[in-house]
Amino acid sequence: MKISIVNGPNLNLLGKREKGIYGNSSFEEWFEKIKPLFPQIDLDYFQSNIEGEIVSYLQKIGFIADGIVLNAGAYTHTSVAIRDAIAAITTPVVEVHISNILTDWELKVF
Numbered sequence: 001m002k003i004s005i006v007n008g009p010n011l012n013l014l015g016k017r018e019k020g021i022y023g024n025s026s027f028e029e030w031f032e033k034i035k036p037l038f039p040q041i042d043l044d045y046f047q048s049n050i051e052g053e054i055v056s057y058l059q060k061i062g063f064i065a066d067g068i069v070l071n072a073g074a075y076t077h078t079s080v081a082i083r084d085a086i087a088a089i090t091t092p093v094v095e096v097h098i099s100n101i102l103t104d105w106e107l108k109v110f
Helices: 027-037 051-061 080-088 104-109
Strands: 002-007 042-047 067-071 093-095
Touching: 002 051, 027 042, 051 067, 051 080
Parallel strands: 002 042, 002 067, 067 093
Antiparallel strands: none
């Protein structure tokens, strides 16, 4: 079984940014900790701050992976292109978020 984790913008800064929200570990550190927990699964990951690269990666793996775990970051709210890529592929996609998407910050801004 092959599962691909796809991370969007600013997730390359995990462990450095807003540690109270996102923690102290980089994604690479986290990824190395979870791989041994699922030895029967071929896990890989991809991260980009560029929308088109995420679309291209989804198209690349979207017919060969058994599942995709997607944290599109800010693109979750704005990207029609990523949404269309997900609709076009056959691999199931699960959207996740590291933080609470209904934060006090969001309520104050809007």
